[in-house]
Amino acid sequence: MQMFNGKVVCPRCDGNGLIYQAKIVDVKLTVYICDECEASWISADIRKDNFQDLTTFLESNNLIYSKAQILDLGYEWKK
Numbered sequence: 389m390q391m392f393n394g395k396v397v398c399p400r401c402d403g404n405g406l407i408y409q410a411k412i413v414d415v416k417l418t419v420y421i422c423d424e425c426e427a428s429w430i431s432a433d434i435r436k437d438n439f440q441d442l443t444t445f446l447e448s449n450n451l452i453y454s455k456a457q458i459l460d461l462g463y464e465w466k467k
């Protein structure tokens with residue numbers, strides 16, 4: 389995992405985005421989301437080959453992006 393100022397760099401968009409932790413309130417799931425390309429991970433195992441699109445992830449949980457309650461938990465999740 390590549391780090392920048394204590395934050396995790398997104399492996400999908402090659403350093404453009406940083407990964408923040410978020411809680412999808414509707415389904416009580418914690419996910420990790422890139423602030424640039426919206427790749428998302430359901431675990432802290434952030435790799436280029438295991439992300440899904442946030443929209444796709446939400447849809448697979450019967451949620452719509454514009455209506456989902458997504459709580460931003462910040463970038464400081466990786467200790």
Ligand SMILES: [Zn+2]
Nearest residue numbers: 398401405422
């Ligand atoms: Zn990204």
